[in-house]
Amino acid sequence: MKKIFLIICIFFLVLPLFITSRFWLGFWTTTLFFALLGQSWNILGGYGGQVSFGHAVFFGTGAYVSAVLQVRFGLDAWTSAAIAVAAGALVGAFIGALSFRYGLRGSYFALVTLAFAEVFRVLVNAWDFTGSGFGMLVPMKPGAASLQFADRTWFYYAILLLVVLAYAITWRVERSRFGAYLLAIRENEDAARALGINAFRIKLAAITLSGAMAAVAGVFYIQYYLFVDSHVGYGPAMSVNALLAPLIGGAGTVLGPLIGAIALGSLAELTSALLGKQPGVNLLAYGVLLLVILRFLPNGLMGLLKRAPRGSS
Amino acid sequence: MAVLEVSNISKRFGGLLAVSEASLEAQAGRITALIGPNGAGKTTLFAIIAGFLPADAGSVRFDGREITGMAPHRICGLGLVRTFQIVQPFGALSVRENIAVGAHLHQRARGRALEAAEKVARQVGMEAQLDKPAQGLTIAGRKRLELARALATQPRLLLLDEVMAGLTPTEVNEIVAVIKSIRDAGVTVLLIEHVMQAVMSLSDDIYVLNQGRIIAHGGPRDIAADPQVVEAYLGRRKVHA
Numbered sequence: 001m002k003k004i005f006l007i008i009c010i011f012f013l014v015l016p017l018f019i020t021s022r023f024w025l026g027f028w029t030t031t032l033f034f035a036l037l038g039q040s041w042n043i044l045g046g047y048g049g050q051v052s053f054g055h056a057v058f059f060g061t062g063a064y065v066s067a068v069l070q071v072r073f074g075l076d077a078w079t080s081a082a083i084a085v086a087a088g089a090l091v092g093a094f095i096g097a098l099s100f101r102y103g104l105r106g107s108y109f110a111l112v113t114l115a116f117a118e119v120f121r122v123l124v125n126a127w128d129f130t131g132s133g134f135g136m137l138v139p140m141k142p143g144a145a146s147l148q149f150a151d152r153t154w155f156y157y158a159i160l161l162l163v164v165l166a167y168a169i170t171w172r173v174e175r176s177r178f179g180a181y182l183l184a185i186r187e188n189e190d191a192a193r194a195l196g197i198n199a200f201r202i203k204l205a206a207i208t209l210s211g212a213m214a215a216v217a218g219v220f221y222i223q224y225y226l227f228v229d230s231h232v233g234y235g236p237a238m239s240v241n242a243l244l245a246p247l248i249g250g251a252g253t254v255l256g257p258l259i260g261a262i263a264l265g266s267l268a269e270l271t272s273a274l275l276g277k278q279p280g281v282n283l284l285a286y287g288v289l290l291l292v293i294l295r296f297l298p299n300g301l302m303g304l305l306k307r308a309p310r311g312s313s
Numbered sequence: 314m315a316v317l318e319v320s321n322i323s324k325r326f327g328g329l330l331a332v333s334e335a336s337l338e339a340q341a342g343r344i345t346a347l348i349g350p351n352g353a354g355k356t357t358l359f360a361i362i363a364g365f366l367p368a369d370a371g372s373v374r375f376d377g378r379e380i381t382g383m384a385p386h387r388i389c390g391l392g393l394v395r396t397f398q399i400v401q402p403f404g405a406l407s408v409r410e411n412i413a414v415g416a417h418l419h420q421r422a423r424g425r426a427l428e429a430a431e432k433v434a435r436q437v438g439m440e441a442q443l444d445k446p447a448q449g450l451t452i453a454g455r456k457r458l459e460l461a462r463a464l465a466t467q468p469r470l471l472l473l474d475e476v477m478a479g480l481t482p483t484e485v486n487e488i489v490a491v492i493k494s495i496r497d498a499g500v501t502v503l504l505i506e507h508v509m510q511a512v513m514s515l516s517d518d519i520y521v522l523n524q525g526r527i528i529a530h531g532g533p534r535d536i537a538a539d540p541q542v543v544e545a546y547l548g549r550r551k552v553h554a
Contacts, residue, residue: 175423176423177417177420177421177422177423177426180410180413180414180417180423180426181414181417183403183405183406183410183414184403184406184414187402187403187404187405187406188401188402188403188404190365190397190401191397191401191402191403191462192403192414193365193384193385193386193389194363194365194385194389194394194395194396194397194401194463195386195389195394195414195415195418195462195463195466196386196389196390196394196415196418196466197386197414198384198386199386
C-alpha cells in the first residue's frame with residue numbers, strides 16, 4: 001500500500017513537467033481540489049457511515065470565513081486560513097453535537113446537514129457583511145504572504161501538498177483505533193456501543209475532522225479563484241461534488257476519493273468535448289455514471305481491485 | 314460473592330409489563346442461567362442490565378457499584394459486556410477486525426489489538442476464519458463471533474443471549490465447552506438459553522423468568538423438579554381426566 005502511495009505521489013509531483021497548456025494544469029488542480037473535498041466527506045461518510053448531504057456547509061465556511069477576514073478585517077491570508085479551518089471544525093462539531101446527541105442517523109442526519117447548508121446559504125446571501133448576493137471578492141495581490149501565486153503551477157503544488165497531507169491523515173486514521181471504531185459504528189452502532197465504544201464521541205471527532213478538512217478545501221478555493229458567492233460556497237452542487245468523488249471512487253478507502261475525482265473530471269471533459277459546453281451536461285453524465293457504479297460496483301472503482309485485508313500490512 | 318445484583322427491576326412497554334420486580338444475582342466465577350418461555354422478558358432484562366434500556370424501577374449493581382442508567386459503553390468499560398440474541402456482526406469487516414474492535418477497549422495500538430483478536434479467535438475455535446468477512450459466516454460462526462468480540466473486551470461478567478439458538482447438537486457441544494473454559498478462566502457468566510440440555514449441564518445456578526417475574530431460583534436439579542417451572546413451560550396438568 002505504501003508503494004502505491006509513493007508511486008502516485010511521484011506521478012503528481014512530476015506531472016507539471018509534462019503539462020504545457022494552462023488548461024490541463026487547471027484540470028489537474030481542480031481534480032486534486034475535488035479529491036481533497038471528497039476525502040473530507042469520506043472520513044465521515046465513507047468510514048463513519050454518517051452520510052452528509054450538506055458538506056458545502058464546511059467548505060463554504062472555510063471559503064467565506066477566510067474571505068471575510070481578509071476583506072473586512074484586513075487580516076493576512078495565512079491567519080485567515082488558520083481561523084477559517086478552525087471555523088470549519090467548529091461548525092462540524094456544532095452540527096455533530098446537535099444531531100448525534102439526538103441520535104439522528106441515516107437519512108435524517110443527511111437532511112439535517114442539507115438544511116444547515118441551506119440556512120448558511122440564505123444567511124450569507126442576505127447579509128451585506130458577507131457580500132450578500134454579490135459574493136465576496138478577495139483583491140488580487142500575488143505573493144507568498146498573501147497565498148496567491150502568479151504562476152499557476154504553484155497553486156497546483158499547493159493543492160497537491162494539501163491532498164498528500166489529507167490522505168496521510170486518512171491513512172493513519174484507517175490504521176488506528178479511532179478508524180476501527182468508525183468502521184464499527186458504520187457497520188452496526190448498537191454492537192459498537194456494546195463493545196465499549198462511545199459512539200457519540202467518535203462521531204463527533206469524525207465530523208470535526210471532516211469539517212476542518214472541507215474548510216481547507218474552501219480556503220484553497222478562495223485563494224485560487226479569489227471569489228465566492230452563496231451558491232458556490234453553500235449551494236447543493238458543492239455538497240453533491242463532495243460525496244460523488246468518494247462514492248464513485250470507493251467510499252471508506254483512502255484512495256477512493258482521488259480515483260473518483262479523476263474519473264469525474266475526465267468524464268466532465270469528455271462530455272463537454274463530445275456534446276459541447278452546455279451547462280448541466282456534465283451533471284447528466286455524472287448521474288449516469290453514479291447509477292452504473294451503484295448498480296455494478298457498489299464499492300466504487302476501488303472495488304475493482306481486490307480488497308486486501310485491512311490492518312494486516 | 315455476587316458480581317451482579319439485580320434488584321426489583323421493572324420495565325413497562327405501554328400496556329405490557331415486560332419485567333416486573335425481577336431480582337437476581339450472578340455469583341463470581343459461576344455460570345448463572347436465566348431461562349423462561351418466549352416473551353418472558355429475558356432479553357429486556359439483559360438490555361436493562363447492559364444499559365441499552367432504562368428501567369422504570371429497581372437497580373443494577375455490578376461489583377457493588379450502582380450502574381443503573383449508565384451508558385452501555387461505560388458499563389462495558391467497567392467489565393460487563395453483552396452479546397445480542399440477533400447477531401450483530403460488523404458485516405464488511407473480517408473476523409479478525411471484528412474481534413479487534415472488542416480488543417481495542419484495553420488496547421489502543423492497532424497491531425496489538427489485532428494480535429489479541431487472533432488469541433481470542435483461537436480460544437473460541439475461529440482461527441481458520443480470521444480473514445473471512447463476517448457477512449460470509451454461517452449462523453454458528455456468527456454466534457461464535459458475537460462471543461469472541463465480547464470476550465476480547467476482557468470482561469469480568471459476560472452476558473450471553475442465546476448463543477446456542479439455531480446450532481446443531483455438535484455445535485452446541487463445542488460452544489458449551491468454550492463457555493466452560495471461559496468460566497474456568499475466571500469470567501462470571503450470565504446466560505439466556507433455550508437449549509435445556511446445555512443449560513442443565515452448564516449452569517451452577519438457574520433463574521426462571523415467566524411473564525416478567527422470577528418464579529423460581531435454584532440449582533439445575535431443583536429447577537427441573539419445580540412444579541411452577543414445569544407449568545410455565547408445559548402448562549398446568551389436568552388433575553381429572
